[in-house]
Amino acid sequence: MRIAVTGRSGQVVSCLHERGKAAGHEVIALGRPELDLADPASVHRAIVAARPDVVVSAAAYTAVDKAESEAGMAHAINAAGAGAVADAARELQVPLIHLSTDYVFDGRLDRPYVEDDPTGPTGIYGASKLAGEEAVLRSYPDNSAVLRVAWVYSPYGGNFVKTMLRLAADRDEISVVADQIGNPTSALDIADGVLKVATNLVASSDSALRGIFHMTATGEASWAGFAEAIFAASAERGGPSASVKHIVTADYPTPAKRPANSRLACAKILEAHDVRLPQWQESLQTVVEHLSARAA
16 A cells, blocks of 8 residues: 655654555655645645555644644644645545544543544643544545644654653653553554555545544553553563652643543454554563664
């Protein structure tokens, strides 16, 4: 497959390059200045020129706290930009995979969220991503799959795993929030899932393959529990480690309110696409191994 993906250096883009190449696909990364999500005309030109078999809408405004003071920019990129990507895919009549987030929910449920649970973002970032979902499905409902992912980490870009290891190089103890829970998900696994979904969409026009899906790692953790697992995996390889002090959200105030419960139920994508991402603990070992080898 010839896959056009928005963004150049994001976690999912980098992992799609790695996994896509290994699987024999051609992955074309489209980013600024050729493609600027804040400039719909550039989005159209770049995607049409790429002549893809499938489009992956992965780039986004992801500065969760900064979005609280940059609402216009967040919506321009995450909502209008996503809609422009969908418009281009519709013109080419090729499938579209759009990545979204757990932040479209308010986090108040006491169970994992399913796809048709009511949304209710608590901040600008989540609201802009929800608007992006709506723009995609309004523009191109018949041939789009929206994949909600969560707590993304990888060997690339900035993410929680790399931040924890960087802090552990200088500190013996790190305070981490323990009253927010979710599904830590490797972007390498997300890339594998995206490739499987893309293959299915290209091969079949079945409407059951389209719509909104949750796609996260199997298993759950708090941020503090995730941090402890990171340090254990790093210590096994002779890397930086620290003890974790469990704190509550109120002890670490941020401009944007995070969902207390970010868990997503993934039965729908398993049934429709036969996609089940691995246990997060297994995938964490792979990412830490990548990072340890790079450091060595």
